[in-house]
């Protein structure tokens with residue numbers, strides 16, 4: 227088992243406009259290395275926005291959560307291979323075949339890209355899984371989907387920090403594990419249900435924590451980001 231690298235902060239740049247997003251990055255300064263572009267800004271501004279963020283020197287995590295038939299997902303990965311993206315998400319629920327096709331497209335067209343399979347969304351709890359006829363606990367379901375994902379050859383997982391300990395115990399330090407659902411102590415409750423503090427997530431073995439609103443909505447976003455980063459070392 228290789229030694230785990232230090233946990234890093236990824237900013238979820240979930241804002242309405244390109245101008246707001248760039249102004250936020252200007253406020254946050256140099257210490258931020260990773261930016262996650264999600265559905266909100268990608269659907270508004272597309273590949274040009276991805277290039278613009280990468281041109282500013284950030285590493286880009288493109289969070290599109292692809293979920294379709296294997297051929298369609300593999301072709302999307304092929305298209306994304308032309309972009310300066312380091313991490314890309316797809317849904318583990320698409321199944322092993324979809325994940326294998328996506329990973330083959332990655333290997334053929336973008337060997338430096340890492341794919342991450344989203345297991346159980348951090349906004350979901352056991353009751354919500356039951357409503358979908360999934361009778362596993364979130365932890366059991368994450369481990370089940372992680373087995374399928376890692377057998378497919380995909381490089382990493384997205385899950386909540388609550389599942390880090392059992393995942394690291396089963397799969398070791400090699401898989402990239404990215405954990406959203408990060409809330410500093412004292413944060414107000416919202417739709418994120420499986421949450422952890424930055425320090426606890428880093429200690430539990432997260433490769434990258436993803437943080438959006440606790441930074442974006444802070445009165446001083448740069449101070450909020452600095453305080454989270456200080457908790458990771």
Ligand SMILES: O=c1ccn([C@@H]2O[C@H](COP(=O)(O)O)[C@@H](O)[C@H]2O)c(=O)[nH]1
Pocket residue numbers: 238240264289344346347348349384385406407408418436437438439440
């Ligand atoms: O299970 C998941 C997968 C992705 N996300 C994304 O992470 C950020 C979290 O933002 P916050 O404002 O810190 O809640 C957001 O972009 C989600 O799309 C997730 O939360 N959970």
